Amino acid sequence: MSAFVFGYYAFLILASVILAYVEWRKWFMMVFSLTLISFVLGIVGGTPALRAVATFAIVLAVAAMVSYAFKEFLIQLAKPNLAKELRTAPLTAAFGMFVIFTYAIAGIFAPVIAPHGEAEVIAGAFAAPDANMLLGADQLGRDIFSRIIYGARNSVGLALVATLGAFILGALAGLLAAVKGGWFDTFMGRVADVIMSIPSLIFALLMLSILGTATWVIVFVVAIIYSPRVFRLTRAVAGNIVVMDYIEAAKLRGEGDWYLIRREILPNSMAPLIAEFGLEFCFVFLLIAGLSFLGLGLQPPTADWGSMVRENATLISFGDVTPLIPAAAIALLTVSVNFVVDWMLYRSSGLKEQ
Structure with a gap:
């Protein structure tokens, strides 16, 4: 022994x-x-x-x-009400918040953190790691570590914008459908059903093949794909609110639809919508990474984690795990966001510790 x-x-x-x-x-x-x-x-x-x-x-x-240290740090900075909520957060949620914070810092300050440029060629193809390149070089001789740092800005930023687009479209349609009802509600529901009946990856591949792979096209297509999910949740939540007495009182006062949405319905449905935003971000992020892996996402020389896995997949045949690092970055962010969303759902469900 x-x-x-x-x-x-x-x-x-x-x-x-x-x-x-x-x-x-x-x-x-x-x-x-x-x-x-x-x-x-x-x-x-x-x-x-x-x-x-x-x-x-x-x-x-x-x-x-x-995670515990970061949780205590946030508690010290937060206002009393928020600090009270943070004290109930499990370590998994604190870990998720720390990872999200780290990715945000990497994305915002990528030019400062990355030792080399996003598309700068500094060595030969697949050069080994050294003091100048922590993870070695890719198939063109670019620093993999620098491209991973820039990928935090490009991949996460694109997914965040696409998720915001999906939420604006889906939430707006869901709120209007709940308030107006009738034929508009029925029509929007059928449109959402039609879009959701098409597999998301196939729909994205078809639309990007037709419209091209410009950044705005990717954002538009992904927002269209995931907005029906947001619509159905928003419609369900808002549908339970519009039948409340205070909504009827506001209608009797002569308030219009936009007032009801802004001042009455939306503030009372924020908790489930915020949690849904985190879940939708994970789906959008994974879809965009998959499209980039297939060559229809962000185009070279822009650094993107999905395309980096494809470009350096040859190294796996030689026992080098470097191509798995961007894949691990994708998985880590997805798991971390889910940790935070799980805690938010727990808090919004009313299952609070006494």
């Missing part, structure tokens, strides 16, 4: 005993479960498996500590 294996098991058993003694049951169950899992993996995979488990546990612990 190596010193690492002996120290690893000794640490887990000692930690389990201490946690059991102080009656921290939840943490005891986590650590002792890790001990049992490590015991099984140690028998099957030996020392390498234990090292992998230890590395994963350390990364998880560091992420939890960073």
Whole structure:
């Protein structure tokens, strides 16, 4: 038995005993479960498996500590009401907010953070990582690390604009349908059904093949694809509000449709719409990344995470995981946004801690 294996098991058993003694049951169950899992993996995979488990546990612990520190930082900066809400946020939501904050900083300050230009050729094709290029070069000799930083601005920014477009179209149509009703409500509902019946990727490929791959076309097509989802949610939420007594009172006062939407319906339906915005952003982000991977998203030399996976896929054949880094960036942001959205849905559902 190596010193690492002996120290690893000794640490887990000692930690389990201490946690059991102080009656921290939840943490005891986590650590002792890790001990049992490590015991099984140690028998099957030996020392390498234990090292992998230890590395994963350390990364998880560091992420939890960073999330807790970021959560406390936000609490100190927030106003009292918001600070009270943030104190109830789980570590997963704090981790998601930290990742979103990191991506925002990378996108906004990309020219300052990136050591090289977005399309600057500084080495040979697929050059190995060195002190000048942290992740090496791509198929044209451009710095992969710099392009990933710029990709945070391009990929996330495009997805954010497209999501905003989908929400403006869908929410506006849903609110008008709820207020006006009648033939307009029926017509908009059938239009939404027709668009949603077409697979989103096929519809996007067809429209981009016809209209081209300009940035505004991508935003327009993606907004059209996902606006029916927003319409149906907005229509359902607003439909429950328009039958309330205070809406009837406002109508009797002679208030118009726009007043009802702006002052009565929209403020009372913001919570589910904000949560839906996060979910729609994930769908839009993944669709745009898929289109870029297929060559119909942002066009070269613009850095985009989806196209970077395609351009450097050759390296995977040689055991180089560099092409998986932009794919991991896509997955990390999607998971982080979902963490935050889950917490927001929990808060808006009324299942609040007392």
